[in-house]
Amino acid sequence: MTCPDTSFPGPAPEQETLFAAAAADYDRYRPGVPAAAVELLADALRGRRLAPVLLDLGTGTGQVPRALLPAVPGLAHIEAADVSRQMLEQARDALTPVLGRCTLRLVHASADAYAPLPGDEAPAPDLVTCCRSFHWMDGPAVLAVADRVASPDAAVAIMGGGSLWTHEAAWTRALRELIQHYLGPKRRAGTGAAYSEPRRSYEEDLAASAWSDVAEHRIPVVRTWAPKNVIGYVRSTSFAGPELFGQRHAAFEAEARTLLDAHASGGSLTENAVFTILLARRPGGAQ
Template sequence: MGLFTGTASYYRQYRAPIPESVVAVLDAAAGQARPRRLLDLGTGTGLVLQALLGRVDDIIGVDADADMLAEAEKALRPALDADTRLQLVHARAEEFTAPPGWQAELVTICRAFHWLDQQTVLARLDAQVAPQGAVAIFADSSPWSSPAPWKAAVRAVVQDFLGEQRRAGSGVWHLHDQPFSDILRESVFSDVEEVTVPVRRTRNTESIIGYLHSTSFAAPHLFGERLDDFDNAIRHRLADLADTDTFVDDNQFRIVIGRRPPHTPGQSA
């Protein structure tokens, strides 16, 4: 099974949209050239693409999970205006090749870079990014690593059911300890800018359960016949923490933007 097998519907419904404050950073990184072409790797259900609709003219979203792309298609196609082109491509980021002559002003990789063969992806992007284009790698923090009481309680329930080690689909999570900014500096996109954007969300119990089932560490298939038991255990644990069923999620997006240094010409496609 893949990392996100069975999670697509949960991902579309329960993952929070990309905040406008993050969209503003991405919009600025794309520059002013027209047409504005956007390449989103690990596009999932299209949350980044949806956030940038109206700001780009030509969009390619790439994902290795066909179910995720089906959710993206349902959400995005009806929202397109007549002048915006959208292609959704079922492929691994490490194997995707843009159409001849097509180069992106902005590449986005949201909540996905840690899953990729990073050096391979960045090397392939050299031919697929316009000379003045940018690569933006960004994510908010996982509840797995947060000390917030309700997130720690949720994590404990997951560990009760699946073991102490964080799962990653059918395997276990392996921490990537090299900062993404350093990885970009070792690539052709070595002119690096870092931006941190705080975000506050409010969740309830059912949205927390839905979010958990959108993740690789609590995907529904991991629980087998104990899925309902898990969901009820989360409900009971959270009920002990809040009478109003309201849980504040103080989080932040860390955005790393890489460009070619000014003296380095871009390759042609």
């Protein structure tokens, strides 16, 4: 079952539209959460209480709650927040059929504006997650929000596995160079600006926050991509979404498919990635 949706003021127009057109491709082509990472997150919830609660900030299409629902059968409630209404609608479609007795509230808000409903009697979250999203956020403000709303023994998980823009392989380098040929040398972040790296590392943000007890977990992941799925993935990104190419998008995709087919071995492309989880707690909290 689902709970009523909530919207907070705060998402800037450029934030809200960054992935709006990509929701369906994001859901279909973005890699999910690796099984070993799901088990680690499930362990963080086990033993907290009989009916644990998840808060997923920057939920996108709901990949984290979708992975945790079968791994944590007693999961009682999910709060899923994102700046994009289209992403939240995609998350609703994906999560509703698998919720069972778990309740869901979709929250249209930037992560630093998230708050429980006034008078809400739902338990505080036992796990706060940010998957492939923390780099878009005001890190210190988001960690302060987590400290205000989370249960005393809660954990925060900041995680991700890089992207095909940053992955170093012959085929990803060639693809990146093709994108730069069309869009210029700087990595784009939607139509409005170039991408800027966070000013501080995630570890520095955590060390300066209430969540300074941090354990890093690095999970090797080998992904096999079909060239057509790489094209779908690229379509879902902020650095090479269709809107960036205008009328040249069809030409780019045709050239990209030819390039990827040439690099494919046996019809597939290999990505050797590392999925990193920073699992953080307040000092002195339960482990």
